Amino acid sequence: MATAPYDQDEPLAASAPGVLWALLTPLLALLDRTGLLTAPPDALQKIADRLDTIAERCGPAIATYSNPAKTLAAELADALPVVWTEGVSAGPAGRRFAAALAELSGTPAVVAELPEALAAHSALLAGRLAAGADPDDFFRDRVAEKPAMHARVVLLRDRPLDGLTAATAARELALTHDTPISELEPEAGGELETLAELIAVTDFAAVYLALASRA
Known part of the structure; x- marks a missing residue:
């Protein structure tokens, strides 16, 4: 399995790519054998294949314009991530993402599931963190002055099984408040595969983002 963009001499944080699945895969196999959940060997192999694919797409050698992870990190620079999730797999992936941001780069983030997130975070997007909240930002010296932090919505979603989705309303709310939005949606597959992709x-x-903040 491909490795993460880490210096091998540094201790791996709990949120480092690969650490979760290295610990979780044996547990899934054990739970499958005891009948507590269904995770047969072929399902675990699909997870491993999906993680390898993501590692190839998101590795350090892949340029930002074709690397979804580097693109997302660049978009979140100097931003407050407002993570909205939709779907069974997206919920835990969003919560882990917020925890990883805090642990690895010290970046605060808020997370909520759709459609509840629309009401929960509407005031946040309308406040001083909104992209258009500071009319003087246009005249700011971008060399001498650190940019003000603004909210950026990160929408993590599965493909809705019943066809019902709040994604359109989420995009409209972000647009209404001049808030940029990043979206991640996994390729089709089982719940564990889509969860693995979103987390990876x-x-x-x-x-x-952590590496950029230390530069």
Whole structure:
């Protein structure tokens, strides 16, 4: 399995890419054998294949314009991530992403599930963290002055099984408040595969953001 963008001499944080699945895969196999959940060997192999694919797409050698993790990290620079999730797999992935951002780069983030997030975070997007909240920002010296922190929505979502989605309303709310939005949606697959993809991409993004903050 491909490795994460870490110096191998540094201790790995709990949120480092690959650490979670290295610990979780044996547990899934054990739970499958005891009948507590269904995670047969072929399902675990699909997870491993998906993680390898994501590592190839998001690795350090891949340029930002074709690397979803580097792109997300660049978009979140000097931003407050407002993570909205939709779907069974997206919920835990979003919560882990917020934890990884805090642990690896010290970046605060808020997270909520759709559609509840629309009401919960509407005031946040309308406040001083809104992109258009500071009319003097246009005249700011971008060399001498640190940019003000603004909110950026990160929408993590599965493909809705019943066709019902709050994603359109989420995009409209962000647009109404001049808030930029980043979206991640996994390729089709089982719940564990889509969970693995969302966690892997956001883990890589958290690492790249941490590396950029130390530069």
